[in-house]
Amino acid sequence: MSDHLTIVDHPLVQHKLSHMRRADTSTSDFRRLLREISLLLAYEVTRSLPMTTERIDTPLCPMDAPVIEGKKLALISILRAGNGLMDGILELIPSARVGFVGLYRDEETLKPVQYYCKLPFGLEDRLTIVVDPMLATGNSSAAALDLVKEQGARDIRFLCLLAAPEGVARMKETHPDVPVVTASLDERLNEKGYIVPGLGDAGDRMFGTK
Template identity: 80%
Template sequence: MQEHLTIVKHPLVQHKLTLMREKDTSTAVFRQLLREISQLLAYEVTYELPMTTRKIQTPMQTMDAPVVEGRKLALISILRAGNGLLDGMLELIPSARVGFVGLYRDEETLKPVQYYFKVPDQLDQRLVIVVDPMLATGNSSAAAVDLLKQAGARDIRFLCLLAAPEGVARMKEAHPDVPVVTASLDDALDEKGYILPGLGDAGDRMFGTK
């Protein structure tokens, strides 16, 4: 995975994203769509995992069969909205280790404030996939990756549903070694730091809060 930004243009991803953008989509349907789209995005972000083989016995004979190499993946959710992507990915990769980074955005400064950090051990030996539906200003995402690198992570990918140009630029400036995978590069941010056209606040829409 070489490019800093990968936009997943698969028809099912784009169709489900359109349904999620619509303001009249219910919380239950939004949550289900997020679970479904996260599995499709997980397919993309894990596409180039290192492989090895091991000997197995099929009903017909023995063979050297392909398996994923190395330690189990680490999925890191940026709370709270990241949990929506996390749930779907865990259905696809149930053996993954899971961590959480709690950051909230100060409404005045738009800067991230940390309140929670709990991640798996041996991050230096794992592929670390950070998940958060929205890459808006990029400040929280960059701060989360800072913390993960401090905890030892070396091979990091960032997965989001929507990205704003400002967020992509911020991540590339702060962490040029971290590829970003998203379903859409939207137009811009508004004065409050929300993505346009976007889909509103992903956490609120997922959990039915305001």
Template identity: 75%
Template sequence: MSLAEHLTVVRHPLVQHKLTLMRDRDTPTAVFRQLLREISQLLAYEITGQLAMTTRRIETPVQPMDAPALDGRKLALVSILRAGNGMLDGMLELIPSARVGFVGLYRDEETLKPVQYYCKLPTELGERLVIAVDPMLATGNSSVAAIDLLKEQGATDIRFLCLLAAPEGVERMRQAHPDVHIVTAALDERLDDKGYIVPGLGDAGDRMFGTK
């Protein structure tokens, strides 16, 4: 699978403008959080563009019609804690009926490897489109571990949504899970020696929650 088949970069002007505001280190926490909610809605619009459809009979004020409607089980949104929660709010405004799960992972700062501390997922994942969300796809280790867990629980149709991606993280995901399509607002230059995306926007969780 080529990179183009594995990755979609959303270049919509509103997405790119909001991302620039989020990158600015002087953007305060409250504004950063609001921008993340807004940009998450726009990215969710992109990643759900191929949902299965059917029709159902309804009565408009004028006449009956067979109207388009979503088909199949309600999709599942899975937040990779903690920063993934910042993307959930905006996505749930767009898809309020979605089922929600959480995978708790933190990055060991010495090894850069993920350590799992929590996992709570919706039922019947094998019958749902599952969208895993995490603002940053850096080394890819945590994302790969989260997708591993989803597949162990039966998920087969998985997509990954992030705000920023590094080439190293995209390649790591492509090697581990070539069937999982990635949607992001930007593919940045590289990782630094601490595993942070460059130019990036810093630590998304810290900026979202006002912590260090």
């Protein structure tokens, strides 16, 4: 664990992740577990949000109550699998502004190809959380962060379910200012660029297209 990488080792996170890794976990159970685990990961990725106080009245007396300071944060999903993480976080932070970056990986070159990008306004004044379940080669994630920074985002965090050492190294090389939060740092990538031991293709398992 370092300033750049945080591994969330909470027992509930690890237990749910183990069930997601099982090859015989159904599509519906996979989606449910991803939503549940995203809520737990959201606690970690939002841990250092800026706070201020607001004068309120409780049933007994007035008080200066802690509230989150600044503009509503932005959630950016890397399509399509990022939506599984984003949906859970939105349950916790329903006022967040939402954006999408569409990238797919060329299976021969392993390079990202962009097909869609729609981001919220005012990213320069918002905490921006970019989500994608898998940080494999890091190429798509780095490309998505390039787009987010081009739109003015400065305070960015990257949230994923699984990371490979190659992806973490790529992110540290290209975006050393962006902390990475994940549930597991797995062993390696295989020759096709999949995380090992991993859990397969997160998008296919979420949407039943495997």
